[in-house]
Amino acid sequence: MTEIDWQTTTTGAYDLLRYIRTRTTSRKLQLLMCAACRLVLNQLPTERALPILTGLEQYAEGEVPLETFRQVTTAAQRLERETDGDDPSTPGYLAIKALRSAVSSPLDAALHRVIENVEAVAARDAGEGLGRAARGKRHGEICDLFREIIGNPFAPRTAVPTWMQPTERTAPGWLIRVSETASRIAVAVHRDQAYDRFPILADALEEEGCTDDELLLHLRLPGLHVRGCWALDLVLGKN
Numbered sequence: 001m002t003e004i005d006w007q008t009t010t011t012g013a014y015d016l017l018r019y020i021r022t023r024t025t026s027r028k029l030q031l032l033m034c035a036a037c038r039l040v041l042n043q044l045p046t047e048r049a050l051p052i053l054t055g056l057e058q059y060a061e062g063e064v065p066l067e068t069f070r071q072v073t074t075a076a077q078r079l080e081r082e083t084d085g086d087d088p089s090t091p092g093y094l095a096i097k098a099l100r101s102a103v104s105s106p107l108d109a110a111l112h113r114v115i116e117n118v119e120a121v122a123a124r125d126a127g128e129g130l131g132r133a134a135r136g137k138r139h140g141e142i143c144d145l146f147r148e149i150i151g152n153p154f155a156p157r158t159a160v161p162t163w164m165q166p167t168e169r170t171a172p173g174w175l176i177r178v179s180e181t182a183s184r185i186a187v188a189v190h191r192d193q194a195y196d197r198f199p200i201l202a203d204a205l206e207e208e209g210c211t212d213d214e215l216l217l218h219l220r221l222p223g224l225h226v227r228g229c230w231a232l233d234l235v236l237g238k239n
Contacts, residue, residue, distance in 0.1 A: 003154035007147070010140035013115055020150055021108040025239050028149055030060035031228035033102040033114045035145045038226070039138065040121045043095035045079070052076050056102060057227050073103040091125040094118075115142055144224060151230025152214065159234050176215065178235055179208045186235040195225035201235065 001019040005012065021029075034057045041049060055072040058064045080100040086093050098117035104110045119135045119142070126134030151157075159176040178186075182204035189197050202219035210216065218231045225232075233239065 003152070006152065006154060010143050011136065013139055013142045013146065014112065016143060016146040016150075017108065017111060017115070020146070020153060023153055024150060026107055027060045027062075027239070028228055029107040029111055030102075031057060031226070032145060032149050033107075033111050034060070035149065035226040035228070036111075036114050036118050036142055037095075037098050037102050039141060040091070040095040040098060040118050043091045043121055043125065044099060048075065048079060049099055052079075052099060052103070061227070069103075076100050076103045089124060091121045094121045094124060118142065141224075145226065148224055148226060149228040149230060151234075155214065157212070157215070157234055159237060176205065176210055176212060176234060177208050179204060182208060182235060186232055190232060190236060193227070195229070198225065198231075201232075205235070 001015060006016065006019070009015065034053050037049075037053055041053075052072045052075050055064065055068050059066075059069040059072070076099050079096055083093050083096050088094075094117045098114050098121065101110050101113040101117060104113075119138050122138035123131035123135040157176055159178050182201060185197065185201045185204055189195065189201060198219040202216045205219075206216060215231055215234070
């Protein structure tokens, strides 16, 4: 895996997973699974699936106790049992399998199964003759999720609050200085999941002297942003 491969592939989600499986955290893997499952939310009973995904995301973020994880796991298992006897090739069945995988372990193997089922949903939903193209498009969306949540593992960054006065870099990569203003904006964005405020955060970082084009561009470009976004995590000091 090279940096160019990481940044450009639309067909190598499994390669991306193999590369980062020992280089990232359980939080990132769990959030990747949730983000992938949200791609097929329209094939799930929303009133039951959404609380499962939300609870799992909150657990990954450390916002709720282990008991919540147990509850969402039980809910996903119950939903899966209710599909016993259903046609295993239908998009709805495959989406439930993806959701069930998201609450299983080990996390890297679970994410592999989530990807397989989410891609299969796209292929089945597209219909005869269009499945291959739909699967490829969905695979590209999943690659984008890896880049959204993991960022660029070939360019590590360190963020420090401006009240610290480091005389030298404390870790490889860029040293991003985060002002109190930028920190407050980031906390509010995370709390409200208000990614439309990212350009405001970019302005605050740039005013503090940030010249990291990749970071600033990511915050300013509209598009897919999800829980675990690498840029927001960097400012918040999450991993």
